[in-house]
Amino acid sequence: MIDLLLRNVRLAEEPAPVDVAVDEGVIVARGVGLDFVARQEVQCNGRLLIPGFVESHLHLDIALMNDGHTPGRLEPYVSHYGLNELLERRRRQFTAKEIVQRASTALEMASRQGVTALRAQCHVDREVGLKHVQLLQQVKEAYANQVTVQIVAFPQQGLTNHPVNTDLFREAFKLGVDVMGGASNLDVGEDGRTDWRTHINAAFDLAMELDVDLDIHADLSIPPTVTLDELETVYIAQQTIERGYQGRVTVGHACTLGVAAPDVAAEAIALIREAQLNIVSQPDLYRLGREDTHNVRRGLTRVKELLAAGVNVAYASNNVRDALRPMGNFNLLEEGLILAYGAHMDTVAELNTILRMSTYHAAQVLRLPQYGLVPGCTADLVLLDAPTPSAAIIGQVKKVVVVKNGRIMTS
Structure with missing residues (x-):
C-alpha cells in the first residue's frame, strides 16, 4: 500500500491524463491506470498537476x-x-x-x-x-x-x-x-x-x-x-x-x-x-x-x-x-x-x-534536489483548477490540493 494516489491528472508535458503515485514523500510512479492501493486517493478530474x-x-x-x-x-x-x-x-x-x-x-x-x-x-x-x-x-x-x-x-x-x-x-x-x-x-x-x-x-x-x-x-x-x-x-x-x-x-x-x-x-x-x-x-x-x-x-x-x-x-x-x-x-x-x-x-x-x-x-x-514530476522526485505538488498552464494563469484559479513531502497540506 502506498501513501497517496492522484488519479486522472493532466501534466503540461503529457497529451493525456495520467495517475501519479506517491509513497514516503517521493513520486514512485506515473502512468495511465496505475494499479496501486493507497491510503489516500484523490480523483483529480483532468486538472493540471505541477511541482510546488x-x-x-x-x-x-x-x-x-x-x-x-x-x-x-x-x-x-x-x-x-x-x-x-x-x-x-x-x-x-x-x-x-x-x-x-x-x-x-x-x-x-x-x-x-x-x-x-x-x-x-x-x-x-x-x-x-x-x-x-x-x-x-x-x-x-x-x-x-x-x-x-x-x-x-x-x-x-x-x-x-x-x-x-x-x-x-x-x-x-x-x-x-x-x-x-x-x-x-x-x-x-x-x-x-x-x-x-x-x-x-x-x-x-x-x-x-x-x-x-x-x-x-x-x-x-x-x-x-x-x-x-x-x-x-x-x-x-x-x-x-x-x-x-x-x-x-x-x-x-x-x-x-x-x-x-x-x-x-x-x-x-x-x-x-x-x-x-x-x-x-x-x-x-x-x-x-x-x-x-x-x-x-x-x-x-x-x-x-x-x-x-x-x-x-x-x-x-x-x-x-x-x-x-x-x-x-x-x-x-x-x-x-x-x-x-x-x-x-x-x-x-x-x-x-x-x-x-x-x-x-x-x-x-x-538548487533544489529531486524537484519535478518524474519518479524519484520529492512529492511537492500542486493541483490547479485548470487543464493547462495558460488557463491557470489567465483564470487565476484555485490551488485545489497542495502536497508537501507526500502529505496533503491543503485540499
Whole structure:
C-alpha cells in the first residue's frame, strides 16, 4: 500500500491524463491506470498537476508589517530611498514576537498558495545584529513540514561601510544561514556615491570563503542611458567567470538592463549566459518610472531576451505588504499574470513559460534536489483548477490540493 494516489491528472508535458503515485514523500510512479492501493486517493478530474511553486526572492522578516485591516500606503510614494528610511524607522519597533508571528503567517499564506519552497532575504546589520536571523531560523524549523526555507543574509546597511558588518555575516552562517546576500546600492564611498564594485567584491569574498551561493540585488535603477561598464550585473557576471563561481550566483531585479540600448543589452546577456547567472525578475511594477512624465517605464528587466538566450529566469513576490510594497499575496499565479502584462508575454507558449519560471526555473535558483514530476522526485505538488498552464494563469484559479513531502497540506 502506498501513501497517496492522484488519479486522472493532466501534466503540461503529457497529451493525456495520467495517475501519479506517491509513497514516503517521493513520486514512485506515473502512468495511465496505475494499479496501486493507497491510503489516500484523490480523483483529480483532468486538472493540471505541477511541482510546488518556488518563491525565489522574498523579504520574509519584514513581510506583512502593514495594517492588515486597511492595507495600502498611508502616505503617497515619494522615493525608494524614502521608503527605505521608513523601513529603518519601523523595524526599530519590531519585537521578537511580532517578527515570528508575521513570518509564520506569511509561510501559512504561502503554503495555501501552493508555495512549497522559499528563499527568504533576512536583515543582517549592526543595528539588528543577528536577531532577525535567529527568529527566522525558529520559524524555518517550525514550518519545515510545510515550506522548505532557505535564508539569505541580506546586508540592509551595506557590507563595507562599517567594519563590524563582515564579522556579523560570518556569525550568521554559524547560526544556519544558507545563502550570502548582497545589495549593490547600499554601500556608499567617501565621495558619497554608491560604491557598488567594492560591495560586490566583498559579497563574493564572503560567499567563497564560506562556500555558499550568492544572491545579489543589482541594477535597481533606470537611468536615461547606460553603458556596458555601468551595468552592475555585467560586473557580477565578469566576477563570476573570473572566480569560477558559475551556477552559484543569482541576481535579483536587473532593472537597468531593461533600459540599455539593444547592442549593450545583447552583449550583457551574452556575459550573463556565460556566467550561468540566475536572474530573478520582480514584476511588482510599483517602484520605478514614477518620475517619468511621458513614455513611462516600469522597471522590468529584459525577460524575453534573457529567456531566448538560454538564461535561467525566474520571478518572485519580492516585498509583500511591507514598507516598500503594500500589495502582494504570496501568490505566484498572481505575480505571473502581472509579469505577463508587463513583459508582453501573452502567447500560449509564453504563458507556459511563465508557469515554468515560478516552478522549474525558480527551483534551479534554489538548487533544489529531486524537484519535478518524474519518479524519484520529492512529492511537492500542486493541483490547479485548470487543464493547462495558460488557463491557470489567465483564470487565476484555485490551488485545489497542495502536497508537501507526500502529505496533503491543503485540499
